[in-house]
Amino acid sequence: MAEYRSKVLIIGSGPAGYTAGIYAARAGLAPLLISGSEVGGQLTSSPEIENYPGFNQSSSTLELMDIMQKQAMHFGVKIINDTIVETDFQHRPFECVSANHNIFLAHSVIIATGSSAKWLDISSETKFRGHGISACATCDGFFYRNQDVAVIGGGNSAAEEAVYLTNFAHSVTLIHRRDTLRADKILQDKLRKNPKITIKYNSVVEEFIGEDDPLLLQALKIRNIKNDKTETISAAGAFVAVGHQPNTRLFEGQLQLDAKGYITTAPDSCATSIEGVFAAGDVKDPIFRQAIIAAGSGAQAAIEAGRFLQH
Numbered sequence: 001m002a003e004y005r006s007k008v009l010i011i012g013s014g015p016a017g018y019t020a021g022i023y024a025a026r027a028g029l030a031p032l033l034i035s036g037s038e039v040g041g042q043l044t045s046s047p048e049i050e051n052y053p054g055f056n057q058s059s060s061t062l063e064l065m066d067i068m069q070k071q072a073m074h075f076g077v078k079i080i081n082d083t084i085v086e087t088d089f090q091h092r093p094f095e096c097v098s099a100n101h102n103i104f105l106a107h108s109v110i111i112a113t114g115s116s117a118k119w120l121d122i123s124s125e126t127k128f129r130g131h132g133i134s135a136c137a138t139c140d141g142f143f144y145r146n147q148d149v150a151v152i153g154g155g156n157s158a159a160e161e162a163v164y165l166t167n168f169a170h171s172v173t174l175i176h177r178r179d180t181l182r183a184d185k186i187l188q189d190k191l192r193k194n195p196k197i198t199i200k201y202n203s204v205v206e207e208f209i210g211e212d213d214p215l216l217l218q219a220l221k222i223r224n225i226k227n228d229k230t231e232t233i234s235a236a237g238a239f240v241a242v243g244h245q246p247n248t249r250l251f252e253g254q255l256q257l258d259a260k261g262y263i264t265t266a267p268d269s270c271a272t273s274i275e276g277v278f279a280a281g282d283v284k285d286p287i288f289r290q291a292i293i294a295a296g297s298g299a300q301a302a303i304e305a306g307r308f309l310q311h
């Protein structure tokens, strides 16, 4: 247990957190950055990124986040691998307590805790999570070499994961509850052009089926909601990609949140309902949720924190 004091405390190590760190460090604010349990943030659960400016070909998200971390450290951001579990924004310096029982006192705080994957919340999903069901193709796709897998969802994440999984899997079935995909057109085209991918529209997962001892996923029972027909498709792996929820439980009762739990910020600003506390990236962005936007937002939060500290 230790006590740390800083002008700026950054919570989170995604594009928003690291960019806030780079800007705050270059402004002479000697920021402390607490990485959280998912170092590099949610982006690292996508395998590749093509739309982050500065790269003329697909880049590994792990590599991108590694570069951001090194850039932040190069400018003097002190990174601590710990997770904030308690905050008190009622008085200054603000106080945050970590899972490792460290205490962080800071004159301003930048929250960049991002958002997390959602699950379908059916009982068989809970049973097979980690035993065939995953929310991260980058992490787990490799285990399904030459096997049949399924992806659930119709957004960009689902489309990217489905395409990525064709690098390993024998076949990929994309299961989507509507008759149109939400994914960008370029990704939809990639899906349709890939002979390994089959799309099941208007379909929902009723049950994940597999062996009990050891726990092992083998198939998915899916139902077509238009004609009510069910079928069982073979799948050794299932990747749930049905969106995200903001990581804001920690701030309930401390900061103003919107109906979906995202941190509310002032128009054109990262300022939260508490003066000196700023929010950046996906934790305050239910609409765009892009790495580049999160990074820009981190820069904005650091500039605003610097101006706040000058007063």
Ligand code: NAP
Binding pocket: 046, 049, 050, 051, 119, 120, 152, 153, 154, 155, 156, 157, 158, 160, 177, 178, 181, 182, 241, 242, 243, 244, 287, 288, 289, 290
């Ligand atoms: P998303 O865009 O919110 O899509 C979630 C998908 O899951 C939707 O198709 C939704 O269906 C479906 N879904 C939600 N709840 C479900 C449930 N209970 N059962 C079955 N299906 C369910 O989430 P995302 O794909 O994770 O993307 C999040 C954000 O990150 C988006 O803004 C996306 O553009 C961005 N992103 C961008 C990239 C990129 O540009 N390279 C990559 C990944 C993500 P409905 O369509 O019926 O609502």
